[in-house]
Amino acid sequence: MSEIFEAPLLNELQRDSTDPLAGPIVVRNAPEQIVERLVTAVALGVYVPGQALPPERELASLLGVSRATVREALRRMTDSGYIEQRRGRNGGSFVLEDWRPSSADLIRRHLLPNWTRFEALFDTRQLLEPVIAATAALRRNDDDVAALSQALDDYHAATDREESRVADERVHRAVAESTHNPVLVGLSAQIRTRISLDLGAEPYTPEIRRVAAVQHGLLADAVIDQDSERASAIALEHFGLTEKLVRDLVARVRDLAILETDE
Amino acid sequence: MSEIFEAPLLNELQRDSTDPLAGPIVVRNAPEQIVERLVTAVALGVYVPGQALPPERELASLLGVSRATVREALRRMTDSGYIEQRRGRNGGSFVLEDWRPSSADLIRRHLLPNWTRFEALFDTRQLLEPVIAATAALRRNDDDVAALSQALDDYHAATDREESRVADERVHRAVAESTHNPVLVGLSAQIRTRISLDLGAEPYTPEIRRVAAVQHGLLADAVIDQDSERASAIALEHFGLTEKLVRDLVARVRDLAILETDE
């Protein structure tokens, strides 16, 4: 009887949710969704630049979709310059280097128009992550401790920017997973992905990496020590820092945009 | 360049988000989404039993979709027994009474199989709502105070169960909106809707209504007084109460299910 309720959980959050009938229905194409998943996978570090995605036939089977549909998704990513497709044996769809457009140009084109949505996202993260950290500290078990330590080690072993970014992602995920609440894990991951994607990774100057490294260590330690208050405080500080960085960055770009003549 | 990123915000949260490639791609039909919106609208009290939804042609234009598609959605809702369609002038799609299947039967069929997802939802709500309440207390302005007072008045003026449920929804929404963060408003509303839908409204025995009424008043007062700690504490207690009620309910039903022979 209620089979028609099997709907996605926390969907359509960009709409003004005060009137459920406002706004058009958008059917999300299969290729569209596939692009989103693949891009997310790269953003989360499942595939790194230079690496090949699974072959088309395998993707089709993994995603329960025809090969033509997978190809359409990959075509769009190729067109947008995010992957490169090579033929022949040992061919495949290879993630390109530097496909994150973390330039002032991107910020002007994408970030400024949607600025209010962004502020809400950052705000939500800063409210949510301390709770997640505190909860993680209260609920973490031995497996979580192991995962946290491992993620931290990887983080410190990271040499270049890309490795560092992937390790960063893993630390935050390990914390979220220590809550043992899949909804929270998903929320945290999606907010991170969204911010990371739109920004072209969080601003990762060497200086930031040093500060973040310390904070990650403190955060993980607090969770391991089951000190929920400290975990919460550190998370608040950590995400407050990244928010401040983005605000500074945007402010600078905005000033630049005012000085320049519009293209 | 980045136009392919214009994707829904917090989507696909039911998937295991550790591997972005796991799980099939599901294209969400237009009718499917329309059903979801209409059902949500009723759950939120935009339309009450006995009332007619907008005419098909108007819905089609509102939702930016063809009339055939709207009709398909309404057909499904009719088939499922949620609305009744009447022809002729003054006809329309009328919300049926008692279409919330808050029976032990529903719980056995729907709630028990998805129990882990449900626990995560409740858990998330209990973690999130105190933060929302506290933030609302810190940020509420005079308009919010007016909205809160109005919602509270409506709540106390409510006579029957249905009115009470609608007013309940409005109180919680007024609190969420006092945070001035649309993402939080959406999250809170969607968690509430989902729980309410799957449960056939939260368990609303007269006794609960009395306790909830008091707590709602305290919550609104705390927000109005800008006392974030009290707001947070009351929210924690309030949602802890509803969670406990559901757990008791389910436990009772589960016991019944064990005693009965399976159909």
Add this chain to the structure above:
DNA sequence: GGTATATGGTTCGGTCCATAGACCATAAAG
């Protein structure tokens, strides 16, 4: 009573999306 009107009910042709499967082209492995 009769007519106008607002609603749901039905039908038809068109377009686009996705599927399934076969086959071609290419480059590397063996």
Add this chain to the structure above:
DNA sequence: CTTTATGGTCTATGGACCGAACCATATACC
């Protein structure tokens, strides 16, 4: 130099959604 794993191309089929017209019915209004 053959095999093989990959991407590239084509065609046929089914389904979803659209747009628009037209039918059926019950009420409002004259």
